[in-house]
Amino acid sequence: MAKRGNYHVDIDLEWCKRCGICYAVCPTSTIKRGEMDAPIVEDHTTCIGCMMCENLCPDFAIDIKVVERVG
């Protein structure tokens, strides 16, 4: 999937129940498994905006924000 912009991966850890779906499905490993199974994002620039994490999170804890569109 081509990258069409730059994104910011916003994760609300107050809503997140640490199910692990987001870092299991993320095709670019932008979301990683952190301490106590909490999702962490160290580098937002690798996100391709596929929205799988946002769509599959059972707690609606993820919001992919478009920082800048490319092309």
Ligand code: SF4
């Ligand atoms: S999919 Fe949602 S609830 Fe599950 S670990 Fe990721 S952010 Fe948390």
Ligand code: SF4
């Ligand atoms: S939108 Fe896609 S690439 Fe970006 S963090 Fe979510 S699953 Fe990973």
